[in-house]
Amino acid sequence: MEPIAPPSGELPLRLLFKPEQRLTAGKQFETAYKRGRRKGDSLFQVVVLPNGLPQGRLGMAVSIKACGKAVRRNLVRRLIRDTFRQCQQVLTGLDVVVNARPAAKTASNADMVSSLEHLFRQLMHTPR
Secondary structure, three states, X not given: OOOOOOXXXXXXXXXXXXXXXXXXXXXXXXXXXXXXXXXXXOOEEXXXXXXXXXXXXXXXXXXXXXXXXXXXXXXXXXHHHHHHHHHOOOOOOEEEEEEEOHHXXXXXXXXXXXXXXXXXXXHHHOOO
């Protein structure tokens, strides 16, 4: 999913991932799991819940069982954050929780990014 390009002659839009865009409290995750919509594939499960805020927020669950050693788990987290950052324009007003599945342990980076983009697109087109 390509970020929205600025009109010609302007500087490119700088997409950030700020602290207020993170889900950190267990209550926030619990609420999303209880009331959110779910989409998934072999690599990830994504749970989405409207949050009533002007920006989207991201939470991640990347376990040892799903991804293995710390180096791989951190890589998966970085890919999830970067994909969310690139797609944040279409995910405004949503709490998004991404759970890694065991197939993510051996998947390529490109496969993981395309999987997340596809899931985000599906969630964007389903009614809130």
